Amino acid sequence: MKKQVLLTLLLLVTLFHAVLAQTRAVSGRVTDQKTGEGLPGVTVLLKGTTNGTSSNADGSFTLTVPQVGGALVFSSVGMNTVEHALGSETQFNVGLTQNSRELSEVVVTALGIEKDKRTLGYATQEIQGAAVANKSEPNVVNALQGKVSGVNITGSSGLAGSSTNINIRGITSLTGNNQPLFVVDGIPISNDTDRTNGGAAGTLYGAQTANRAADIDPENIANISILKGPAAAALYGSRASSGAILITTKSGANVNRKLEVVVNTGFNFQTVLGLPAFQNDYGQGSGGTNTTSAGAGNIFTGSTTSWGPRFGTTPTYANGLLLANGSLLPYQAYPNNIRDFYKTGTLWTNGLQLAGNTGTSNFSLNVNSTTQKGITESSTLQRTNIQLGGGTTLQNKIRLTGSVNFSQTDQLAPQTGNGGSAFGTLAAVPRSFDLQGQPYQTVTGANLYFPGLDNPNYNLLNSNTASSVTRFINVASIGYDFFPWLSVVYRAGLDTYTDRRKQIAAISSARNPTGLIFQDEIQYAEFTGDLLITAKKENIFVDKLNATLLVGQQTNQRKRNEQYVSAATLSQPGFYNTINAAVFTGSGETNYTRRLLGYYADLSLAYNNYLFLEGTARVDQSSTLPTSNRTFLYPSVSAGFVFTDAFNIDSDFFSYGKIRGNVAMVGRDADAYVLDSYYITGGQGNNVANVTFPFNNVVGFRPSTMIGGVNSLNVLKPEFTKSAEVGLNLGFFNNRLTLDATYFKTVSSNQIIPVTIAPTTGYSSFYTNAGELDNKGIEILATASPVRSASGFTWDITANYTRIRNLVVSIYPGVTSSTIPGSSFIGSVPSYVVGQPYGVILGQKKATAPDGQYLINPRTGLWVTELSSQVTANPNVDWQGGITNTLGYKGLTFSFLFDAIVGGDILSFTQAAYKSAGVLQQTGADRDQPRVIPGVIAVANADGSTSYRQNNIQVDAQSYWSNQGLQSDLNVYDGTHFTLREVSLGYSLPKDLLTRTPFGSASISVSGRNLFYYAPNANFFPEVNTQGAGNIRGLDLQGAPSVRSYGAYLRFTF
Amino acid sequence: MNVSIPLPRLRYAALALAGWAAASCSPNKFLDVNVSPNNPTVVQPTVQLPTITVGTAFVVGNMLGRDADLFIQHYAGLANQPFTEDKYAISGNYDNEWRGDLYGNNLNGAQTLIASTQGTNPAYSGIAKLLKAYNFALATDMWGDVPYSQALQGLGNIHPAFDRQQDIYEGATGIQSLFDLVREGLSDLDKATALPAGSVSPVPSAADDFVYKGVLSKWKKMGNMLLLKFANTISSKDPALATRVINEVLAKGAAGSAAINANADDFAVPFGAALGNTNPFYSYNVTNRPNDQMASTRFLDSLAANKDPRLPKYFTTTPDNPTPTEKTTYGNFTGFENGSSATAPVRANRSLYTTYVLGVAGEAPVRLLTNFQRAFILAESALRLNTAGDANALYQEGIRRSMEETGLSTTEIDAYFAANPNIVTLQGTNIRKLNQIITQKWIAWVGNGYEAWNDYRRTGFPRLQPALNVSFTPNIPQRLLYPPSEVAANGDNIPKVVISDKVWWAN
Secondary structure, eight states, X not given: OHHHHHHHHHHHHHHHHHHHSOEEEEEEEEEXXXXXXXXXXXXXXXXXXXXXXXXXXXXXXXXXXXXXXOEEEEEOTTBOOEEEEOOSOSEEEEEEOBOSSOOXXXXXXXXGOEEEGGGOXXXXXXXXXXXXXXXXXXXXXXXXXXXSTTEEEEESOSSTTOOEEEEESSXXXXXXXXXOEEEETXXXXXXXXXXXXXXXXXXXXXXXXXXXXGGXXXXXXXXXXXXXXXXXXXXXXXXXXXXXXXXXXXXXXXXXXXXXXXXXXXXXXXXXXOOOOBOOSBOXXXXXXXXXXXXXXXXXXXXXXXXXXXXXXXXXXXXXXXXXXXXXXXXXXXXXXXXXXXXXEEEEEEEEEEEEEOSSEEEEEEEEEEEEEOSSTTOEEEEEEEEEEEEEEOTTOOEEEEEEEEEEEEEEEEEESTTTOHHHHGGGSOTTOOTTTSXXXXXXXXXXXXXXXXXXXXXXXXXXXXXXXXXEEEXXXXXXXXXXXXXXXXXXXXXXXXXXXXXXXXXXXXXXXXXXXXXXXXXXXXXXXXXXXXXXXXXXXXXXXXXXXXXXXXXXXXXXXXXXXXXXXXXXXXXXXXXGEEEEEEXXXXXXXXXXXXXXXXXXXXXXXXXXXXXXXXXXXETTSOGGGOEEXXXXXXXXXXXHHHTTOOOSSEEXXXXXXXXXXXXXXXXXXXXXXXXXXXXXXXXXXXXXXXXTTBXXXXXXXXXXXXXXXXXXXOEEEEEEEEEEEEEETTTTEEEEEEEEEEEEEEEEEEEEOOGGGTOSEEEEEEEEEEEEEEEEEEEEEEEEOTTSEEEEEEEEEEEEEEEEEEOBTTBOEEEOSSOOBTTBEEEEETTSOTTEEEEEEOOBOTTSOBBBOTTTSXXXXXXXXXXXXXXXXXXXXXXXXXXXXXXXXXXXXXEEEEEOEEEEHHHHHHHHTTOBHXXXXXXXXXXXXXXXXXXXXXXXXXXXXXXXXXXXXXXXXXXXXXXXXXXXXXXXXXXXXXXXXXXXXXXXXXXXXXXXXXXXXXXXXXXEEEOTTOSSOOOOOTTOSSSOOSEESSOOOEEEEEEEEXXXXX | OOOOOOHHHHHHHHHHHHHHHHHHOOHHHHHOOOSOSSSOSOOOHHHXXXXXXXXXXXXXXXXXXXXXXXXXXXXXXXXXXXXXXXXXXXXXXXXXXXXXXXXXXXXXXXXXXXXXXTTTOHHHHHXXXXXXXXXXXXXXXXXXXXXXXXXXXXXXXXXXXXXXHHHHHHOBTTBOOHHHHHHHHHHHHHHHHHSOTTSSSOOOOTTTOTTTTXXXXXXXHHHHHHHHHXXXXXXXXXXXXXXXXXXXHHHHSGGGTTSOOSGGGOXXXXXXXXXXXXXXXXXXXXXXXXXXXXXXXXXXXXXXXXXXXXXXXXXXXXXXXXXXXXXXXXXXXXXXXXXXXXOOOOGGGSOOBOHHHHTTTSOOOEEEEOHHHHHXXXXXXXXXXXXXXXXXXXXXXXXXXXXXXXXXXXXXXXXXXXXXXHHHSOOSSHHXXXXXXXXXXXXXXXXXXXXXXXXXXXXXXXXXXXXXXXXXXXXXXXXXXXXXXXXXXXXXXXXXXXXXXXXXXXX
């Protein structure tokens, strides 16, 4: 807290200082010399300073300059740079000419260093803030979906605030964190998901909590730079081996007036997306009849499945006639009983942004609020962001920048998962049950449903998790140019948050019949300090050879503390305070502190602005490795060659060509506290039966099943990922068509993993360096501007394509498969298996004869029992791509993004349960017809051989559908889907309409997300991932479905 | 306000600051923060004994016992796993039991406790050896050949060989027999008893020894009971060894008095009423999965045919069910046919386990070794191995001790004995008598399917028909399949077996 106060003071001081400076304002307009049209986005810089601005939509600009002297430099992508000395005039009109060969773009690279994209030997991609703001999507990670090559993004569900998984260039670590490093204004921040997994009866049942990057408001983002490979991220060290996402927040640096005020507001609706179709011909029952207690009992004494009588048949007690609360119920279909469980959600965003720039100082203050009511009860998100950022150059040339990002994120999330959540029990809603019309609780507030099951509506309202996250991300930097060629910057950042969580379950809930309060508080703090010394020299050794050397030191500390208490056996219904609990089934804390010292150097050489060479080296010292192995070095080398410039290829058709390549290595340290072997608190069992310690008030410990990394077989060393990348940038037709293609390969070996060993050793795994995981892939990014008409009509296309192949090459001698850490359903185990891509699910497969036909049980006519531990699903996609079209005419902009995700299996418990319960549409078709499962029956011959005869045994529909198995390969779906991901239509009011108003500009836009999808091989929208962000993918353990959103935004500037 | 520092001074100040920072920074001290505040690396025996004891009872009462209960038709499955497991559709998913409970918790817990107390605190090392022997016997009885002599060595042997069940029980070169392991434990307990008070610390007490409250003489009874049980288990295959061991125990006290010879001395692990401390039957069948199981019609039939007074002590009555399975003088009971796919009656109309198994709120013990078991074992060995004792008297003692355990009064038991002489008296051929002994033992073992399944596989009694609708194997399983975790990490060593292969000691 002290730090925030200091920072705020610092900013106030510098702003005050700025006001007193002796300056004057100049303004003007930049035009295209050829067409005479205003040129937006031209950088206008006071020569020799960082004081600058950029031209606005009509090409006009305003800049504060010293009273006397100086010159202005006008530069823009694709245009020749123009310099204009400052006289006494206050108004400039400057015309720029097109430079056909330049393709120049400043991008943010590692450690926040801005570089010209043409100098880079590796792939990066820039996303402007506007591309993620106002997109009916409060989580910035989701808003990137379909826009970045090499990146896979999958939301866990459509519930408000649920986490999103993101992987860049595949998965490189077998058990480590594969989420990219998130960096805000130069300092690493946490994107942890902090799953609380259900408390005492923990697995497969829990709320979808947020990935912490969701605390960032997309409205506060100036731009995002995605560093895809280890070469790009080498300077961030171990944590960026999965790539890095660099977010620059708004700072007022490119505001060209003294003060700009922006007000924006948006309102969206969200509806459930991708439910399967249901049958409406048969209702509650089993075997065609519905037997309830004593023949005429309460509805809840009958079956939970929909294998009952056909609607319209004579109602009798044996034939579907039911009672609820003593009165007769009509026996009919309620076609929307599941669909209406979901309601229309709303998302309301409001923002106020102030930005100012005096020339030497700039600031911005952003206040945003996001209020989301999800598609079910108990699914809400309320986020408030206050961001204050700015920078100034003092008269003694010391540069100061700082930002304070405060966020308060409150999430209320229902439980999801197979273990008795509302989404799990939806399959147990018979088609004839009026879920919305029937009461869900008794007069005393107890659960009212089939025995042992929560009524979905009761569960939603009474079993949920509240999370309240208070977070500060603070950055301050001080820089000084000791000599014109030597600058020193120190930047310090602190990311700290507290997440107060409370998971509750009502007395009488099926999962926790005595009620439960699981309360935990997570405190996270990460400090990063970077000392950056940069030396620049032009024309070094030979003419036109420019060199930049950067040396730096980093200090990083991460501290996490979680305290928890699990309180059960509540007495007062509806009162969720731990003083209401009689039994405490677990309490304690887990902590970690880890520290890292890094020393790094980066030498960049540029020859004649067409040949570029960059080398980096970094030495890390990590607290988590054994003392003898904790210092490790890793280098990278990259090169870029703009051959069109080198060979003077000067053509309007072939305007730009660059080839680039790099090799890099990134070291990675271990998690904290994996070197020793420990005793852990006692406790056994799972969600169906368990025992916990303290046991009758006695403490118990047991040996952990994990052997630490310093053991008789090895002493843990750092792990390394090596990568190589080649790429090509091409520009045609004066760069109206560009292509950026990359091929890469990464090899991650000697990974720090807990290797699975035989349980009969007494242990399940031991930490060692082992295994190899390879990735290779192709990324293509193409842009085109087919139309740029004089009348103002524009058409731009951006397309990306990614294809990654991943292979587990080895694990450990004698070990061919290992489990990915995390909770999963026994029998459907996300694993890494030698010879397979990462993350395949080892599940149950229906047995087949040698010719591949199903083996049929001659007694039953059904499949013989499944084989377990078979590879049933591969969650890795074959390829993916997105294409954005943007059409503009005067103030109108229309853009739409289509994306394709091809391949990627998903094991769906949701569909399995719907099938088995006779709820799915297919289960209603030909229900009265017997069927013969295609397959063969094994026949034992007299000579001991086996022959096979065709199956001819008839089975009824119910047997057929309900014997497919919960986790068998029959419930694995190919997740291929094509989605109209984003559509937006915007209109900016013409300036002349606004002259009599206080508005500088006004715009309105309507937008939609996930408006349409086509999934040829799945009867649901296959973007569900109940394990949330993490290494386990492709599992739908009865989670919540996705959403479709649409809404409108208004934006005014003053 | 103007922040301005003359340039030269600033440069020197910055350089001095950098120098100071470099000098004052000691990377090693800064980085030495990797000692876990979360978990200890060393613990006292007093916190280890509870987890091993409770873990042993948990594994018998949870899925292993629940499935064995289905196989020997004490209970029937209505839904979820018990529904399919009642049809023997078991594809080997016992990872939780094998990896988590047996080898991970109970056995490795015992092994590490032995390692830390061996030679310094023989009371704990002795108890740990007895618990280790019990758990290894459970593992080999369930799966046949299992890693034993090379197990529990951590990284010392990451591919433990599977010892033959015969070698585990009988011993072989480099393989200590389970009998010798028990004898070693008993010898440790003898050493502990001989030590002067206060010579070791800590000693087992009521706080950490939930069963025998630190009374080592009772642990010795438990150890001798293990010798009887193991001898009984292998008696068909190695009658000579079985006879020798039983005589060894009888030599320590007539009628097995060196073993458990009072119901109060049963090795029965008590549970608690609080959530998380309840016994596994309660945790599963009451708290978490109240609709998965109910009484087996077949077991109810047997009890009703015998007019057995334990019927209402084991099962709840179903007075409101118009079509109960059994109408007896003890009330009406409703069961479910093992393997049936029929719709089950509503919960109120199901006969379920009573407080004998569940406790009022889950606190009932899991009975692992019992007084009635001693009597039945000695009855059987008197009959088949000609060891000392009157088979009929021991048989009747077994029935009485079991009935007493269920809460029946002496008067009630006497009345039952008087009214049913044909049931409570061994009659006919030795095979028929054996059938009577094992059938009564089967009735007594409610709540411990493991022991009843052992007896069934060993003797073929009671004669049980396979469940209905069996899809995987037509007959009652003879063993469990090795779990995927062991297959994945130790596959080359795993014997190729199917669920219908008999284990070595089975007949």
